[in-house]
Amino acid sequence: MPHYNAYESFKTKKSMENKRRAKEKAFSKKNEDVNDFIIYAADNYGIVIEVRYDDAYVLYDGEIVLAKLRKNINLVCNQVVFPGDKVVVSKDEDNYVITNMLKRTSMLSRIKKDSTRHDDIGTTKNIASNVDLAVIVVAAKEPPLHPKFIDRYLMILQNSGIPAIICLNKCDLKTEKEENILNIYRNLNIPVIETSTYSNIGIEEIKSYLLGKQAIFVGNSGVGKSSLTNAIMGEDEIKTAHVSDKTKRGRHTTTASKYYVWNDNSSIIDTPGIRSLDVSSFEPSEIQDYFPEFDKWNDTCKYKGCLHYIIPIEDCGVKQAVKLGIINKMRYESYIKLISSMTNDDRMEEVLEEL
Ligand SMILES: Nc1nc2c(ncn2[C@@H]2O[C@H](COP(=O)(O)OP(=O)(O)O)[C@@H](O)[C@H]2O)c(=O)[nH]1
Ligand SMILES: [Mg+2]
Ligand SMILES: [Zn+2]
Known part of the structure; x- marks a missing residue:
């Protein structure tokens, strides 16, 4: 089996991780009596397949049922569960209720x-x-x-x-x-x-x-x-x-x-086309973390924290590697497109011309 998890060694951006934690905290604060909502195991669970404002379709025992969140949760359904979530469902009279959610492996x-x-x-x-x-x-x-x-x-x-x-x-x-x-x-x-x-x-x-x-x-x-x-x-x-x-x-x-x-x-x-992938939450200095092929050359840049953008080629190991064809030029172009849009510095054409 080929190794497809090419990125597993990569770190999750800290600010994103912090945001996620803050959200979890806010959830438990708002729902102090339902801290047991997230559980680690369940004998029988359903999978959320579609979420609406106030309820969700859940695939449960081979059937699709419409379920609401249990009453003591102070948030609307589409703030709590998402497609792919594993949830425990129980039947309360004629209605299905999501009583618990299994801890997520990813979001x-x-x-x-x-x-x-x-x-x-x-x-x-x-x-x-x-x-x-x-x-x-x-x-x-x-x-x-x-x-x-x-x-x-x-x-x-x-x-x-x-x-x-x-x-x-x-x-x-x-x-x-x-x-x-x-x-x-x-x-x-x-x-x-x-x-x-x-x-x-x-x-x-x-x-x-x-x-x-x-x-x-x-x-x-x-x-x-x-x-x-x-x-x-x-x-x-x-x-x-x-x-x-x-x-x-x-x-x-x-x-x-x-x-x-x-x-x-x-x-x-x-999914429908996710057109607007917004990368504005990243810092320019973080972008290169996502271009692992730059890593090796980073050490040969003259300045620590080099953005490999507007800097003379003599001082930038990454640019030199692009020029030599060791780093793919299209990838480098993707990279500086991101940098130039984040720093509002539109000298991209100039940079590419030298390479
Ligand atoms: N030439 C070609 N066209 C395809 C192929 N697969 C899908 N299409 C066409 O591409 C268009 C968009 O397909 P769709 O599945 O709706 O794309 P989605 O928006 O990504 O879900 C349709 O007109 C399909 O007939 C393929 O293998 N070859
Ligand atoms: Mg489609
Ligand atoms: Zn550099």
């Missing part, structure tokens, strides 16, 4: 800037809990393949401590250009699976990665996440729409995350 979140606030505080949007594996789905074409999307997803996943693999769908449309991009990630020891739902390529291979796991498909809309889910389910259950020709961008085909069980203990959460 996939993204940061969303709050446009109604004028400070820089973003809100964390939780996407799914207990994800064992994330599949970053990209298409060879339609929409075009850009490394920067993959790099941003890798950052978010690494930050949430979730192992990731890449799936290049629409491999029937692949050319040498896309092959070169995929090689960047193969060289970083991230598994890359090529699939085509049209030509039925790679479906068995992707299943072998997903077996026994609660997996999530992330990626821009139109890349084929729902088609892949379909192919794995083996039924024409999910409707997919055509990429509109005008924009070459997928129309919104899925509006909410959906949970599919395709084998014993094997499930897929199909």
